[in-house]
Amino acid sequence: xxxxxxxxxxxxxxxxxxxxxxxxxxxxxxxxxxxxxxxxxxxxxxxxxxxxxxxxxxxxxxxxxxxxxxxxxxxxxxxxxxxxxxxxxxxxxxxxxxxxxxxxxxxxxxxxxxxxxxxxxxxxxxxxxxxxxxxxxxxxxxxxxxxxxx
Amino acid sequence: xxxxxxxxxxxxxxxxxxxxxxxxxxxxxxxxxxxxxxxxxxxxxxxxxxxxxxxxxxxxxxxxxxxxxxxxxxxxxxxxxxxxxxxxxxxxxxxxxxxxxxxxxxxxxxxxxxxxxxxxxxxxxxxxxxxxxxxxxxxxxxxxxxxxxxxxxxxxxxxxxxxxxxxxxxxxxxxxxxxxxxxxxxxxxxxxxxxxxxxxxxxxxxxxxxxxxxxxxxxxxxxxxxxxxxxxxxxxxxxxxxxxxxxxxxxxxxxxxxxxxxxxxxxxxxxxxxxxxxxxxxxxxxxxxxxxxxxxxxxxxxxxxxxxxxxxxxxxxxxxxxxxxxxxxxxxxxxxxxxxxxxxxxxxxxxxxxxxxxxxxxxxxxxxxxx
Numbered sequence: 001x002x003x004x005x006x007x008x009x010x011x012x013x014x015x016x017x018x019x020x021x022x023x024x025x026x027x028x029x030x031x032x033x034x035x036x037x038x039x040x041x042x043x044x045x046x047x048x049x050x051x052x053x054x055x056x057x058x059x060x061x062x063x064x065x066x067x068x069x070x071x072x073x074x075x076x077x078x079x080x081x082x083x084x085x086x087x088x089x090x091x092x093x094x095x096x097x098x099x100x101x102x103x104x105x106x107x108x109x110x111x112x113x114x115x116x117x118x119x120x121x122x123x124x125x126x127x128x129x130x131x132x133x134x135x136x137x138x139x140x141x142x143x144x145x146x147x148x149x150x
Numbered sequence: 151x152x153x154x155x156x157x158x159x160x161x162x163x164x165x166x167x168x169x170x171x172x173x174x175x176x177x178x179x180x181x182x183x184x185x186x187x188x189x190x191x192x193x194x195x196x197x198x199x200x201x202x203x204x205x206x207x208x209x210x211x212x213x214x215x216x217x218x219x220x221x222x223x224x225x226x227x228x229x230x231x232x233x234x235x236x237x238x239x240x241x242x243x244x245x246x247x248x249x250x251x252x253x254x255x256x257x258x259x260x261x262x263x264x265x266x267x268x269x270x271x272x273x274x275x276x277x278x279x280x281x282x283x284x285x286x287x288x289x290x291x292x293x294x295x296x297x298x299x300x301x302x303x304x305x306x307x308x309x310x311x312x313x314x315x316x317x318x319x320x321x322x323x324x325x326x327x328x329x330x331x332x333x334x335x336x337x338x339x340x341x342x343x344x345x346x347x348x349x350x351x352x353x354x355x356x357x358x359x360x361x362x363x364x365x366x367x368x369x370x371x372x373x374x375x376x377x378x379x380x381x382x383x384x385x386x387x388x389x390x391x392x393x394x395x396x397x398x399x400x401x402x403x404x405x406x407x408x409x410x411x412x413x414x415x416x417x418x419x420x421x422x423x424x425x426x427x428x429x430x431x432x433x434x435x436x437x438x439x440x441x442x443x444x445x446x447x448x449x450x451x452x453x454x455x456x457x458x459x460x461x462x463x464x465x466x467x468x469x470x471x472x473x474x475x476x477x478x479x480x481x482x483x484x485x486x487x488x489x490x491x492x493x494x495x496x497x498x499x500x501x502x503x504x505x506x507x508x509x510x511x512x513x514x515x516x517x518x519x520x521x
Binding site: 017019021023028030032033035037 | 255256259279294295298299301302321323324
């Protein structure tokens, strides 16, 4: 299916001071300049993968359609992608670009996909809050979840 | 003095290394990682000092100093924690030897952006990422965030085994650092064992009680040998970890507990060494490890070793080491076979030590800082 999506404007991941990695269908992006981190699960992770791979948006619907058991209509999908990119833009995670060099290709097969769902971004304001306790090694005498005192 | 270390000594009058200490100084008890850090600090202080390199403790984040470590007799001997503080803004190299989740990575990156700060990171394993089922529910996510940041900041990644290197590379995450394998080692001096009857199995295992550590299989093997009428005793050393309630209950209510089965939750090195002198086999039945220090420790304590047949242990095939499939019957058979074989004499230095680890790490640090 040759579909068009998103008009003329293309975006790519703003890579400066950003670390973005994927594991088991989740992408975590860490913005070292702000101390915030962002979690993208499932469909959102897949859109981030397409952005990171610099695949032109006109190919996205086709690529996603190949991977999911059911998908929204092109119009709904387009609206969801627009909203998603708009939020990424406001968070400073993407930047506009004149051209993209990535080729349409299959999404990573690192989790089981069902029906398409509207992509969501989870934002954590303070990375330090999550990293205060080491749940592997900071357990107390009676084991997890008791935390060592002191 | 190593060749690189002496070259640095002549090349530059004073280089300063900071060891991120926030996690280590908070500790009230010793597990494998704290032991690695403390032993590395002891040797690095000597080896780097000879080379004219100063090492001190550093906090990358603006956190308060903890003196918890002084209440634990072993950790209280750590020369870096007891030594001078150094400032992140002034050090030439940052060494991260444990898993300091409190690290301020943005602060480190700011320093790296304005000057040549080299970051050396020891990654013990990435098991929470590749086997999350072995860990508390919240652990893999925190660990993922930590590893992602570490890879972003590191100039030099040190791993204790080829297995961990493979695991890291298989992740496919971005990093610019070269990965250097520097195996850990034993803290004990080589001992010669007592003579035991071939039919006697006196085994011991030092490890936190946790799902991947194989205590359940070891207890299966113990029960199998008891049922066969074998002359066996087993001593477990290790505190309670996580996700192991059933296992802990199995030990607590085992009919042989405090008889042929013993469990010490907080024994010190002296008790471990005393027990080892009355054993003939160290067993390490873990399903997965980044290294598994008890293999080398048991060898230097004069024990034959029965380890699970996993690649990370196969990297360290050497005299007196036997491998077993991880089920009760196979493990029981291997324990009996190992008990019946003679102990092959080992000389001091034959088994890798933590001093060997620190020497190799010192070489890497001094080589890189001289460039």
